[in-house]
Amino acid sequence: MYHIKADKRAQRSASLIKQGLYQCLKKKEFTNITIADILKESTVGRATFYRLFDSASDVLQYACDLMFTPINDKTNGHFTPKEAMLLDIKTFMSHDLLLETLINSQKINIIYDAQYQQIERNTFFKSSQNLSAEQQDFYFSTLTYLLVSTLSTWIKHDKKETAAELFTALQLSVNMLGQTIGK
Known part of the structure; x- marks a missing residue:
């Protein structure tokens, strides 16, 4: 800490x-x-x-927590989900050395914690869904892990995709999950 x-x-x-x-x-x-x-x-x-x-791991946590400070200072968390996810993807991509280090050193929990807090700050995620606190926690956790997994795959693909392509891949995955699980 x-x-x-x-x-x-x-x-x-x-x-x-x-x-x-x-x-x-x-x-x-x-x-x-x-x-x-x-x-x-x-x-x-x-x-x-x-x-x-x-x-030294605490320094990584500190750096990851600081990533979103400029966004939060300017916007106060008022985004649509698409804008929020695209901005989060771009933020992580602009800190690719940190992201790659966290993934390669098995410290994904640090990315998860920072991203979960970021989703929690976004007023749209809280207000747009009529969810209980428990359901909201599952929703935020799922969104967070989807983004972390997408970013991990981006690292595995040698960082070739753009933020828009990652967002599209994320959307496709969510749609496919819905279709697969919903059957």
Whole structure:
């Protein structure tokens, strides 16, 4: 878990650590990166690192959580489902190094958590369906896993598809699922 206070110094140090991790990821696999490697690249001290993060995985979680901040600051979660999913796909695609690292290091739960929170923030997903809290949780979980699976497949396909193509693949999968399960 990360513990980053709202003060500018802590924010700056966390940003340096995140950038340091990204520099390390350009050189080697996440599983081979040590805290010392991150510290060397980030120019932040060990005490500062451990004041903000418990592990290198926490830096990945922090980076993933930050991905959606610009979107949420500008839009306040008011999108149609199509707009929201396309924007989320584009956001993940623009952070492909992070996405690929999370998938390859078996940390899909971090992507899931960030995406689930993003869907929860979108007012359309909450208000457009007349669902109980339990049904809404299943709905959000299903949407989240569909997107995470689609992005994982995109990585497996060497990132060839566009955001629109991924959205179309996602729609097709949902339609086929509905037809298959509905029989």
